[in-house]
Amino acid sequence: MSQLEIWLLALALAMDCFTVAITSGIIQRRWHGRTALSISLSFGLFQGLMPVVGWMCTRYLHGVIEAFDHWIAFGLLVFLGGRMLYEGLKGEDCTHHFDPSDFKTVLLLGVAVSIDALAVGISFACVGLTQWGKLLAPVLIITMVSCFMALLGYVLGVAFGKRLNLPAEPLGGLILIAIGCRILYEHLVG
Numbered sequence: 001m002s003q004l005e006i007w008l009l010a011l012a013l014a015m016d017c018f019t020v021a022i023t024s025g026i027i028q029r030r031w032h033g034r035t036a037l038s039i040s041l042s043f044g045l046f047q048g049l050m051p052v053v054g055w056m057c058t059r060y061l062h063g064v065i066e067a068f069d070h071w072i073a074f075g076l077l078v079f080l081g082g083r084m085l086y087e088g089l090k091g092e093d094c095t096h097h098f099d100p101s102d103f104k105t106v107l108l109l110g111v112a113v114s115i116d117a118l119a120v121g122i123s124f125a126c127v128g129l130t131q132w133g134k135l136l137a138p139v140l141i142i143t144m145v146s147c148f149m150a151l152l153g154y155v156l157g158v159a160f161g162k163r164l165n166l167p168a169e170p171l172g173g174l175i176l177i178a179i180g181c182r183i184l185y186e187h188l189v190g
Contacts, residue, residue, distance in 0.1 A: 010142040013120065014149035016113040016179055017043040021150040023175050024100035024109075025157020026164075035101040036154045042110035044147030048139050050114045054121025055135055070187030073115035074180040076108060081176030089170055116183065117142065 021039050028035065099105060120142075129135050 006138045006141050007145070009120065009138075010145035011149075013047055013114075013117050013142055014146040016116070016183075017047065017146045018149040018153040019175060019179060020109055020113055021153030022157035022160070023171075025154040025159075026161035026171070027100055028158060029161035031155075031158050032101055035106075036151055038103070038106050039100065039109075039154055040147045040151040042106045043113060043150040044143045046110035046114035047117050047146035048143030050117035051121035051124060051139055051142060052135065054118040055125050055129070056121075058122050058125035070115070070184050073112055074184040076112035076115075077176045077180030077183070080105070080108060080112065081173040081178075081180065083173070085170050085173030085177070112180075114146075 021043065024035070024039055100109075124135060124138065129138070
């Protein structure tokens with residue numbers, strides 16, 4: 001793989017991070033440094049970790065992982081999105097709203113948006129990245145790009161959330177469900 005291909009791959013993987021981070025910013029509507037940092041680091045670290053896991057499992061579980069990774073991502077995103085949609089439509093008097101600053105939520109979102117990176121790790125092994133030293137640079141690039149895109153997404157989400165005054169939770173839930181459906185569709189049809 002060329003350097004350009006690695007950077008483009010990292011950018012493609014970071015698009016789900018970017019979209020989910022925008023949704024989180026829209027929901028919060030004001031800057032929370034701790035949330036921005038946790039989203040950015042969680043998304044980036046999971047995006048960097050998953051290719052390593054996929055690469056390491058290639059020798060043992062090559063076909064098995066590819067057979068169901070899209071179902072895991074779909075399930076996590078539809079679960080979180082459905083919960084957001086339900087919470088947002090229950091009414092303003094309810095106190096159990098989706099919270100993008102909750103540590104468990106951020107971790108689940110980090111896993112959900114990085115499932116595709118698991119398959120990328122498998123593909124790394126298939127294209128000749130057979131030594132850890134050759135894998136390190138792509139993994140660091142994927143991690144950095146995902147961290148940056150998640151942070152940028154959060155900042156843009158906060159800015160848009162303030163201006164647009166959208167029903168953030170139902171909209172965010174629909175976005176997460178749509179991302180999950182897209183991942184499932186791409187794996188089943190494409």
